[in-house]
Amino acid sequence: MSRYRIPFNKPACLGHEMEYVSKSLATQHISGDGEYSKRCHSFLEDSLGVRKALLTTSCTHGLEMAALLLQIRPGDEVIVPSFTFVSSVNAFALRGAKPVFADIRPDTLNLDERQLPALITEKTRAIVLVHYAGVACEMDVIMSLARERNIAVVEDNAHGLFARYKDRNLGTFGELATLSFHETKNFTCGEGGALLINDIGLLERAEIIREKGTNRSRFFRGQVDKYTWVDLGSSYLPSDMLAAFLLAQFECASEIQARRREIWLRYDLRLRDWAALNQVQLPTVPDYVEQSYHLYYLILPSVNVRSALIQDLKQRGILSVFHYQPLHLSTMGLGFGGQLGDCPVTEDLADRLLRLPFYYALSPADQDEVIAALLAFTEWQ
Numbered sequence: 001m002s003r004y005r006i007p008f009n010k011p012a013c014l015g016h017e018m019e020y021v022s023k024s025l026a027t028q029h030i031s032g033d034g035e036y037s038k039r040c041h042s043f044l045e046d047s048l049g050v051r052k053a054l055l056t057t058s059c060t061h062g063l064e065m066a067a068l069l070l071q072i073r074p075g076d077e078v079i080v081p082s083f084t085f086v087s088s089v090n091a092f093a094l095r096g097a098k099p100v101f102a103d104i105r106p107d108t109l110n111l112d113e114r115q116l117p118a119l120i121t122e123k124t125r126a127i128v129l130v131h132y133a134g135v136a137c138e139m140d141v142i143m144s145l146a147r148e149r150n151i152a153v154v155e156d157n158a159h160g161l162f163a164r165y166k167d168r169n170l171g172t173f174g175e176l177a178t179l180s181f182h183e184t185k186n187f188t189c190g191e192g193g194a195l196l197i198n199d200i201g202l203l204e205r206a207e208i209i210r211e212k213g214t215n216r217s218r219f220f221r222g223q224v225d226k227y228t229w230v231d232l233g234s235s236y237l238p239s240d241m242l243a244a245f246l247l248a249q250f251e252c253a254s255e256i257q258a259r260r261r262e263i264w265l266r267y268d269l270r271l272r273d274w275a276a277l278n279q280v281q282l283p284t285v286p287d288y289v290e291q292s293y294h295l296y297y298l299i300l301p302s303v304n305v306r307s308a309l310i311q312d313l314k315q316r317g318i319l320s321v322f323h324y325q326p327l328h329l330s331t332m333g334l335g336f337g338g339q340l341g342d343c344p345v346t347e348d349l350a351d352r353l354l355r356l357p358f359y360y361a362l363s364p365a366d367q368d369e370v371i372a373a374l375l376a377f378t379e380w381q
Helices: 017-027 037-050 059-070 087-093 113-117 139-151 200-210 218-219 240-251 253-277 303-315 331-335 344-350 365-375
Strands: 052-055 077-081 098-102 124-130 153-158 176-180 193-197 297-298 351-356
Touching: 017 240, 037 193, 037 240, 037 297, 052 059, 052 200, 052 218, 059 087, 059 153, 059 176, 059 193, 059 200, 077 087, 087 098, 087 124, 087 297, 098 113, 113 139, 124 139, 139 153, 193 200, 200 218, 240 253, 253 365, 303 351
Parallel strands: 077 098, 077 124, 124 153, 153 176
Antiparallel strands: 052 193, 176 193, 297 351
16 A cells, blocks of 8 residues: 555556456466457557557567567667666667667657757667657657668657557557556556567567567467477567456546546646746647647756655655656766766756656546645745
């Protein structure tokens, strides 16, 4: 149990989660790619319009599969925003690539596409972009440049399931994309993810990598009489019990998204005047973007004000949290050549960003309490 009356996040069961988990147990097939895994794959493919979706044990593992599929090797360079979770870069650094850290836009907090031409070299093999808070990056510019330079695009869409850019689903632009079903995400099975494959030429190898480097999937389809080790790979299949839980969440997708939209809009409406008065930046969502309503954040005037507000909310039993720290200034990032001043927007905003409680079961009364606490905050120096 959380020691906070209003936690930052609270996973919810909405429908048939436990029923499906029990049915999965009854089938005596609780390892990967059982009935529920296949139904999740079909749901994602049909809902998003991707060529193929494969569940993975995490979004991190989906990104690791992407690095293997793109045959990233030592000496390659991969452009990645400094403002992201470490998995976005770890997956490619594990293959020997050098991360090239990009700064973010000050409005959407997404990778600043205007910096890409200066960051691309002959060694650039991939651009890994992150749709922060489920708000799309500037995909027209990024995809045009990537195609012109013959560079692969990987969408880390951990935040953005069912979000859209100009009426097209996120996760359908790059050769590959990944999703997260961690407990903090809109749809969850505790730990889990998915790899979305838009380049169908990568599908067969993706199945092999996901099955520990074997052609086991072809064996189960009757295409070979036995399976063996044919490539590098690892064990990236989640249990079918997790897929069973996840499928029940997918079946409530409209309800989940509608409720999260209500919560996001309530924060946004009630905090607009307060934010303008106190020089607080609220999320920016361009009018040609349909967001996923994944989180709601504030950019406060200074790191000291943020710390004071976190403590003030904590004393009221409300948990608020900051987010990513600049990867180019981390221990590993410095080892890859990162320096203070490389990504000034990231360095500035990471110190001032605060995320508010945001989850399906957040009641109007509890949300009103969070909002009232913000309106009552007075430590602005």
